[in-house]
Amino acid sequence: MAEHVEEGAEVLGKVFEQYRAEMTGKARQLLLEADVPASVVDADDIVSSAFATALRNPGAVRQPRAYVYKLMRTEILHLVTRRAEHRLLDAKRRADPLCCPPPYVADFSALVGNRQTVVRAMSELSAPQRTAVWATQALGYTREETAVLTGRHPGTVARHTTRAMALLRVGVAAALAGALVAFGAAVGVRLQQKAPAGRSPRTDSLLPPVQWWPENWFVLVTLVLGAYALWLVRRHFSLWILSGVLRLMGLGEGLRSPLPITGCLL
Known part of the structure; x- marks a missing residue:
């Protein structure tokens, strides 16, 4: 079991070295298509997050390159969903401030x-x-x-x-x-x-x-x-x-x- 983990981690490391630039460009393209600004997340962050997720269980990864691309798309989809929820909440708050009060921020001045x-x-x-x-x-x-x-x-x-x-x-x-x-x-x-x-x-x-x-x-x-x-x-x-x-x-x-x-x- 430990050998499979080490082999999987080694393979992921080689994929990262070989396809990092390609994956970063693809992540940048996906973020642009999803209308996610760079102020929210950067393409390098998407790639790093995908590899970090894959390295949690490297022994179970069969097709490393395809798996990392899948994780990248899943992460971007999650960001799009979360941004849509935030926009909906902001719209509800503007329509009815009493329905959705703004989050409480503690005052430490005293x-x-x-x-x-x-x-x-x-x-x-x-x-x-x-x-x-x-x-x-x-x-x-x-x-x-x-x-x-x-x-x-x-x-x-x-x-x-x-x-x-x-x-x-x-x-x-x-x-x-x-x-x-x-x-x-x-x-x-x-x-x-x-x-x-x-x-x-x-x-x-x-x-x-x-x-x-x-x-x-x-x-x-x-x-x-x-x-x-x-x-x-x-x-x-x-x-x-x-x-x-x-x-x-x-x-x-x-x-x-x-x-x-x-x-x-x-």
Whole structure:
């Protein structure tokens, strides 16, 4: 059985060397007749795919050249069928968008923003604190394991981790607070520019006049709710963001590789 496999593979190799140019030209002709553009697949790809399929069971191939040509035609027919299905689906989507919604594409912008915030906050920590947080929160080491790997007492690792997490929570909350303040300032300036008719906006103060607040009470409500939301974020959500981002950042490193004894891990 092994001899037949080796012989079949050897014969296919000779066919590839002898008829490669001919088969590539034939594949190019078939793709042109099937109206399959080169941006979808190239003639060389069709030939290579056909030989790869034939080499899965070379011992069963009786007429190598004819068999490869058959595989090429089958592959091109499959491409034509798949393109027709895609065109039909696009036509249905254009006719009725609610019937066939577009595919969902995940939005990673929030994760990227959170990661940047955490990285900036991590850069403000000392090297021992950064090492302790990265080992316990990102790589999944216990405090005892981190203590052994870094040559420190478990209590020292626990102290570094606790202080570092507190500082990181403050940093994440400060970043969120800054975003909220910037949003509130932008909304306030925009509303000030739209002063009521007959009244000119004040230019001697950054705050709107007293009469402006009752007429735009929703701004005050927004600020109060924003402050309350910020307090909730500071108390709960910042820790959730911090732990989640650190865990995701550690997945790329997280084969539990040995920790460096000292130095910066970011």
